[in-house]
Amino acid sequence: MIDYVVSTLTLGAIWCVFTYALNVTWGWTGQLDLAVFMFVALGAYVYSVVCGPPANAALGITWILGLRLPFFVGLLAAMVVTGLVGLLVGGIALRRLRDDYFAITTVVTTLTVYAVIAQFQPLFNGFTGIYGVPQPLAAFLNLPPTLYGIFLFGYVLVVLAIVIAVMYAIFHSPYGRRMRAVREDEKAAAAFGRDVYAVKLQAYVIAAVVAGLGGALMGAFLTAFNSYAWQVGETFLIYAAIFVGGSGSIRGVLLGTFFIAVLVQEVTRLLVVIPGNAYAGDALRYMIVGLLIIAVLWWRPQGLIPEPRDHDDATRLPEPGPAPSAVQHG
Amino acid sequence: MQDLLLGVGFGLVTASIIALSTVALSLQYSVSNIPNFAHGELMTVGAYAALVAQNAHGNVLVQAFAAALMGGIVAFGMNYLVIQPFTRRGARNIVLFILTLAISLVVQNGVLLIFGGANVGYQLSQGAPQQVGPFLFTIENEVIIVAAVVIMVAVHVLLQYTKFGKAQRAISDSRELARITGINAERVIQLTWLVDGMIAGFAGFTLGASVGSLSPTIGSSFLLVIFAAAIVGGIGKIHGAMAGALLIGVAMEVSALYVPAEYKEVVAFALLIATLLLRPQGLFSAERVVVR
Numbered sequence: 001m002i003d004y005v006v007s008t009l010t011l012g013a014i015w016c017v018f019t020y021a022l023n024v025t026w027g028w029t030g031q032l033d034l035a036v037f038m039f040v041a042l043g044a045y046v047y048s049v050v051c052g053p054p055a056n057a058a059l060g061i062t063w064i065l066g067l068r069l070p071f072f073v074g075l076l077a078a079m080v081v082t083g084l085v086g087l088l089v090g091g092i093a094l095r096r097l098r099d100d101y102f103a104i105t106t107v108v109t110t111l112t113v114y115a116v117i118a119q120f121q122p123l124f125n126g127f128t129g130i131y132g133v134p135q136p137l138a139a140f141l142n143l144p145p146t147l148y149g150i151f152l153f154g155y156v157l158v159v160l161a162i163v164i165a166v167m168y169a170i171f172h173s174p175y176g177r178r179m180r181a182v183r184e185d186e187k188a189a190a191a192f193g194r195d196v197y198a199v200k201l202q203a204y205v206i207a208a209v210v211a212g213l214g215g216a217l218m219g220a221f222l223t224a225f226n227s228y229a230w231q232v233g234e235t236f237l238i239y240a241a242i243f244v245g246g247s248g249s250i251r252g253v254l255l256g257t258f259f260i261a262v263l264v265q266e267v268t269r270l271l272v273v274i275p276g277n278a279y280a281g282d283a284l285r286y287m288i289v290g291l292l293i294i295a296v297l298w299w300r301p302q303g304l305i306p307e308p309r310d311h312d313d314a315t316r317l318p319e320p321g322p323a324p325s326a327v328q329h330g
Numbered sequence: 331m332q333d334l335l336l337g338v339g340f341g342l343v344t345a346s347i348i349a350l351s352t353v354a355l356s357l358q359y360s361v362s363n364i365p366n367f368a369h370g371e372l373m374t375v376g377a378y379a380a381l382v383a384q385n386a387h388g389n390v391l392v393q394a395f396a397a398a399l400m401g402g403i404v405a406f407g408m409n410y411l412v413i414q415p416f417t418r419r420g421a422r423n424i425v426l427f428i429l430t431l432a433i434s435l436v437v438q439n440g441v442l443l444i445f446g447g448a449n450v451g452y453q454l455s456q457g458a459p460q461q462v463g464p465f466l467f468t469i470e471n472e473v474i475i476v477a478a479v480v481i482m483v484a485v486h487v488l489l490q491y492t493k494f495g496k497a498q499r500a501i502s503d504s505r506e507l508a509r510i511t512g513i514n515a516e517r518v519i520q521l522t523w524l525v526d527g528m529i530a531g532f533a534g535f536t537l538g539a540s541v542g543s544l545s546p547t548i549g550s551s552f553l554l555v556i557f558a559a560a561i562v563g564g565i566g567k568i569h570g571a572m573a574g575a576l577l578i579g580v581a582m583e584v585s586a587l588y589v590p591a592e593y594k595e596v597v598a599f600a601l602l603i604a605t606l607l608l609r610p611q612g613l614f615s616a617e618r619v620v621v622r
Contacts, residue, residue: 032424092607099424100365101606104561108554108599119592236435239428283443290435294412297425297432 015261017214024207027248030183035106041230043078043215050074052133071136078216086208118227129226246303337584339465345579346478352559354529360502360566368434373549376401376531377538401531409523442546449543558602564612
């Protein structure tokens with residue numbers, strides 16, 4: 001029981017990292033990015049080949065690298081690779097495409113990468129994927145499984161806390177306001193001298209890096225990763241989490257993710273015991289998610305915990321010299 | 331050379347199925363301006379309706395009709411129950427797009443819930459392929475190609491020569507102007523979704539017959555290929571949609587001769603991305619609509 005609770009919470013915390021990634025693109029800059037889970041998967045693959053054992057070509061198992069490096073190197077490598085891929089994809093797709101065409105391009109990119117990873121065996125062992133990845137510090141700590149599970153949960157929480165701290169820093173920085181300005185009105189932002197393309201591309205790369213970090217955590221948690229572990233459909237779960245919680249809202253995203261990725265997920269998973277229909281759990285989960293998205297957009301488009309609005313005093317402009325402002329501060 | 335001709339022959343069949351679905355998508359996209367990500371599900375429900383009709387001992391015509399009817403009902407319902415209320419509220423286009431994603435989740439998993447996830451066999455006849463000119467076609471293949479041509483001509487007539495088609499074209503140019511000139515835009519859009527769904531449902535029937543088995547993702551796995559055809563041809567251009575479908579269908583099947591068949595779709599996606607980057611208005615259109 002405790003193992004189940006801890007592993008469910010760990011997975012929920014990992015999903016929060018994914019949602020924070022999407023919150024930068026969709027929540028703050030309004031890009032309908034449907035490639036989030038591709039970056040998650042790339043992060044998991046890169047982590048697995050950097051920290052995992054080498055493949056065994058004699059048995060027909062092939063993947064690149066297999067360096068058995070410590071976990072932090074894997075995290076770093078995952079972030080660097082996904083950041084570079086994000087720069088490439090965003091750099092091309094954001095250049096001049098309208099919102100809906102941008103979204104279509106990101107889906108198509110994901111499907112293409114999916115096909116290549118699943119079919120091209122030398123890279124990540126095709127459909128079978130990578131396995132036998134050691135868990136962070138497992139050999140060093142040498143704990144019993146339950147205790148190690150709790151340690152892993154703590155490790156994921158530390159990473160999540162860092163991600164949240166970075167998100168708050170971005171949100172309240174001038175750059176965060178620039179992103180939201182682009183979201184609200186691209187033309188106005190451009191008129192005020194903002195380079196809309198640069199702002200969007202930076203946001204896209206940040207999101208890719210964060211998603212890659214989440215993917216690396218996922219790879220460490222699962223100790224194996226293959227193409228069954230990710231599909232385009234997973235991206236919709238992240239969107240649902242953001243809509244329910246509140247697009248752009250850091251606290252809302254946390255709530256939404258636990259609602260969708262833990263509550264809805266686990267409740268429908270238990271439904272699998274309905275005799276005679278092995279698909280009922282999956283089918284109901286996604287139907288609920290779809291209906292939830294529609295319901296939230298209709299009744300509460302700002303989400304359960306809306307994004308806090310910017311206040312004039314948050315900018316802390318220096319007092320204008322000759323004509324003191326009549327507007328009261330605070 | 332023989333292989334190439336065979337590839338082109340398969341390409342014509344694939345292209346016919348894609349063309350049907352693409353014309354439907356393009357029609358709806360140009361009139362309502364929403365990229366419908368639940369379009370694949372229209373094909374899926376059509377295919378399953380045909381299966382149900384077959385199990386009830388309906389003949390081929392009944393099956394085709396059931397597919398079109400079901401596709402039409404579901405498409406009409408999507409618009410009437412979800413899209414239209416949001417449009418009335420003035421929802422942004424991107425929100426409408428997200429709604430179609432949500433609808434796709436609901437419909438696809440509804441099919442999964444009812445019919446299960448396993449592949450279900452769906453065969454029209456077991457006729458051996460015959461030589462037609464340079465190509466090898468089964469009876470199904472021939473029916474699909476002929477039906478596609480007939481429906482294309484019907485859509486062309488509908489758009490060019492009827493009042494409804496004129497209203498559709500007016501709305502796709504500017505909904506506001508159309509409304510000012512007394513066109514009941516909402517009504518025309520409703521009917522467009524209905525027609526879109528009927529054609530897409532029928533396309534699902536042809537897809538099922540051509541594949542030989544059904545699964546709940548049969549339509550959605552084809553979705554991006556259809557978007558590729560629509561965008562390569564130029565959104566809203568019916569002739570472009572046909573040409574795009576032909577190009578994509580033949581390119582996919584012929585490529586399978588040279589690269590592993592698993593990369594067929596990647597070929598379509600490559601054409602899509604190349605079109606968006608180099609000629610976003612589509613190969614067969616003069617307007618520039620995609621660029622911000």
